[in-house]
Amino acid sequence: KQEVTQIPAALSVPEGENLVLNCSFTDSAIYNLQWFRQDPGKGLTSLLLIQSSQREQTSGRLNASLDKSSGRSTLYIAASQPGDSATYLCAPDTGGFKTIFGAGTRLFVKA
């Protein structure tokens, strides 16, 4: 059974700082991995999707890497802004379109 752990659970940083969010998963036989953002009272927005054959994906100030063999993914946020404040969730797809979520990292960026 796939288990997903995200570290840290919460993070508070000053504006402009570069930061890394970590995700680990127990079953490395995944098809892809997604990073989502969730704002309070809202649904989830997909930020990046990395296929199992890829090592990383980039979108603007976001870069996600995947090391499938070690069961790890990281989300790198460059030059953080207050608007980046949200909960970030990692979700590997273990096949059959079954996407399992971690508990997320709550990020607060101080102006």
Add this chain to the structure above:
Amino acid sequence: EAGVAQSPRYKIIEKRQSVAFWCNPISGHATLYWYQQILGQGPKLLIQFQNNGVVDDSQLPKDRFSAERLKGVDSTLKIQPAKLEDSAVYLCASSHGQGGEPLHFGNGTRLTVT
């Protein structure tokens, strides 16, 4: 492209009452998911449909939860009777169902059971 629509946004009921949630996925999306998200936790998959067939309902508490997706488009999730521990946000998501594409989520229904 219109997003995933869910209603209602909020619902407050007493324990042992029944409640129903509705979801309309993005047009053309074959796969539809219902997730339960308890405060402070990540979403947990309740049921997954491919068109109008159930792919996975292993984590659906079938003694009180039911879901259907008639005609392979919109879907309803029902709880009867509700318990206090059912208080959560119920999220609906959809995808094309061809693999390797992102999930699209609605804004969810926040259920409070008193």
